Amino acid sequence: MHRLLITGAGGNVGKKLRDRLAGFADILRLSDIVDLGEAGEGEEIVLCDLADLDAVIDLVDGVDGIIHLGGASVENTFEYILNANIRGTYNIFEAARKTGKPRILFASSIHAVGFHPREKRLDDDTPFRPDCLYGVSKCFGESLASYYYDKFDIESAVVRIGSCEFEPVDRRMLATWLSPEDFVQMIKDIFNAPRLANTMLYGASANKEQWWDNSHAAFIGWTPQDSSEQFRKKLEASTPKPTWNDPNVVLQGGRFATAGHFEDEN
């Protein structure tokens, strides 16, 4: 690949990808609204507000692939989510349509389906069940990906990321953890796949507790290698054991599902 765009490159996940994807494309075009420092070798930096369509068209022009991470990554006001996630993700897909139709990886979230209970194994037939407005915005982004593939042939992977952290920080993450290395391999498999169509993948490592089924996406060939088990003892020693009927345990979205409505509480 010649030029790969990463939006939200200054965020938690984007910073992990910056070094790890060096060399995967000739040029990484890194974008955010926050300062990204100096461009290194094989990098270019374009600061851009995702809510500005004209700016996003310039941002996307000339790229061969997009990893779309930018926007709100937790619950916020509707106004914030409207600009960062709803307008922002529409602008990315619309800019792709108006330029070279690059393949897109859309960072969705498990919070698009967070009201499903833990004991239900989720797959690509699972209906949306968002657990907050942030989750609703991810359902919108997933629908955009479907629409732009069916109507305009823009291939995309929608990745319902669990928790992409260096290590799990609570017991729920023993199931939802996605190691940065496994995510990087998933990204490579997504952009290297001869055909992608519009495919949804759950983003979790090869953890012992498995909530999600990616067998529909086996043709991409992604096989996670890491497991959260190495952190279990430490986490169980440092966190209280929850009860089986604690709503944070019952629902896949955990605390996102049990939190009140953001506008009422802030």
Ligand SMILES: NC(=O)c1ccc[n+]([C@@H]2O[C@H](COP(=O)([O-])OP(=O)(O)OC[C@H]3O[C@@H](n4cnc5c(N)ncnc54)[C@H](O)[C@@H]3O)[C@@H](O)[C@H]2O)c1
């Ligand atoms: N971190 C996870 O485990 C996780 C889990 C599920 C989904 N995701 C998704 O992955 C993506 C990255 O997550 P993260 O943890 O790095 O989030 P983050 O909040 O750390 O980073 C998001 C970045 O987007 C930028 N941004 C916000 N609004 C913008 C706008 N209007 N224009 C341009 N840039 C804007 C922010 O400045 C920030 O650097 C998000 O879309 C998030 O919803 C992450």
